[in-house]
Amino acid sequence: MARAIGELCRAGLVVVIDEFQYFTRAALKRFNSFLQAEVDKLRDSNIKQGGLFVLGSLHADMNQLLEDKGAPLYGRLTQRIKLDHWDFEDLLDVFRSQDVLAPSQWLTLWTFFEGVPKFYHDAFEQDLYQVGPEKFADELLTRMFLRSSSPLSEEADTWFLRELRGRSLSMLTFLADHAGCGNGELLAGVGAPEEKTQISAYLGKLVTNYEMISKLNPVFSDEKSRNARYYIADNFLQAWLAVAKPAREAARMKPIEKTLELARPRLMGLEGFAFEKLIRKLQQECSRKGKGDFELSSMQLGYWNRPKDASRNIEIDLVALDETNKRVRFGSCKRSADAHTNTSVAEFERHVEGFISARQHRHMQDWTKEMVLFSPTLTQGDRAHFTAKGYIARDLNDYAALF
Template sequence: MTSTSNLTAINLSLGAWNGDATLAEQGFVVVLDEFQYFHRAALIEFTSHLQREVDRLSASASNVPGGLFVLGSIHAELTALLDDRDAPLYNRLTDTIEVGHLDIASIMEILRAHADPDPERLLLLWNLFEGVPKFYRDCFEQGALACSAPDLLRRMFFLSSAPLRNEAENWFLHELRGRYDVVLKFIARNPGCSNGDLDMHVRQVSPESAEQTAGYVKILTERYELIERRLPVFAKKKERKGRYHVRDNFLRSWLSALAPFVSAVNFQPTEVLVQRASARLQEAEGAGLERLVATLYEERSRKALPGFALSHRIDGYWDAQGTEIDLVAVDDLALRIRFGTCKRDEAKLESSLAVTDEHIGRFLAQLPRYRTYSVEKVAIAPRIAPDRAERIQARGWLAEDLRTLTADL
């Protein structure tokens, strides 16, 4: 599951409940938003009534000019309503449309209109909410878009009226009933962990579940789509080098940084909990920065903006020998390859350059076809001071920060 909306079209219609006509037969297109609510026990009967109308109109589909769209943001619940064999609406779908998140340009437009679009704010909001419109609307309604990180967390998660205080538990996690917590929380707090890392952790903290780890991972990946297995750039799909990540930024931030402190709000001072959550969230922003940079590279390339034209989806590279590169971008047309190191704290950039140089050398030794490419190296942080940028450039590296990458979006 992701927080991306799934727009599912049933080619026929919801009846107008007046008994003598239907909206679809009159040529209307009916849209039911938040359709996942109909998976709730109090509303589930509605889907049987909807099935009756869909089946009735199916007999004369060519004569029905209208249709029905059902829109929802929780993949697992829509699947239960529409794809499970026991569901009333099973096998009634005619099309599914994936509606993606807001792009970074849209988020920057929101920030320019309602806050300060500085790099730290973009990283904070994107790491929490990615491009999910609902969360930005919630922030706007709470007056939190322009707040400091602690104040934003207080308003959105810790106050009794906070709109996102129960969001993850109510929507993302309620169906799991705690069955996969050990695996899911470990991946959220250790993005990029391997099968071996997972096995070792489960054996230490929950030995009785150790034999079920592979099954848990399979269910969380395939059924709920809460986690994903990423391979290093250029790796074959069957390779065993995969690393696991929580797919959704909001869920990863919740599990890795927010949940333990929000759950303690009735037992400890709120301000203490807010500060601890803010510090933990900042630690988690390192992984978020790598994803944000990759997304920005892809968006800029797609829009033909100045920078690096991509031939492949951008990703990192690693191997069993310890080679670790945060970013690898390839432009096959211009025969360019760019390697990057990403640091949440710009002060750590310069010390990472020599190590990354060694890893780039090992990469080129393992993949000799790229030795003929023009090799570029880039150091990336949310913000890089001019004097630091000069020192980085003097060592043969480019210096890029989020201000540069978002300046013309």
């Protein structure tokens, strides 16, 4: 079988082996050594076409390739290919085809499923797109996660978490409830001080090898910044650990309505975090496709600092730079337009002024400064109110109009 795979690759074909984790079992393990020999021959033959993909359990496959130095396929990687999810433009095609027209529905779907086609198909199979905006979030949880026949009731535990144990699982669970925490807070949350070195090693693997955790540094900082923040990289995994799994466990002992009452506040908090992430991705997508009114030269995933004086704290959701035209755009994201209160906007202004006056940012003082308030939906009254105060107002309908 291994020789046949080698011949097919040399003939210019691409071979894909699915469910590859079964080859880690004792009865099939010898196959890995034979395949290793063929892979080494193929790597040395400089073939112009053809190749081999192995697909299967995230942990089992990645361990074989990246961690277990005794595994036959350890280090047998020749390429890293970044496969991203559907863009917002692609999702709009789905939403429009199914008459899902409310931005609140778009945000809820994106919070759980981001741009993974399979999940949107599962939602279609459950007739979720027939539900109106008022009951949409409740029905998504009920139909997709809480019923015994729900298609995603065990999805994350099966796909992502089944083979993760101990500290790795503890870190993901802690981050689900403490998104954006720092290194010290994360290490303290999952173990004793004497285990710090061991826990840091687990964290490094989840960030670098598995890419299940994103490490975000402050704008203009280097990779060694002690100010880094950590997030679960995948929307579905974050939503599962923070909302869906606790709700599913509660549903085993409580009526659905009681379960939903407990889940709603957690979902609202999660959607607020997801909305920030969505706005950042939309800025990048629009710039990449030549849409909208801002050409990015650098996209920053928010800005924060770590001052000794807490009163000088700076926290900005979005910092976008157009260095060619000397423009800088600052954004404040709120899940509800009502949350852009006079107090929150004044705080936003204070943080931007602190950013501009900082020594390393003073070269931007002569740049065109844009202040943007983002929410999923804005009324005409909201827009008029914010525009009169000198702000740009943007909602998801504005981005939908661009596509």
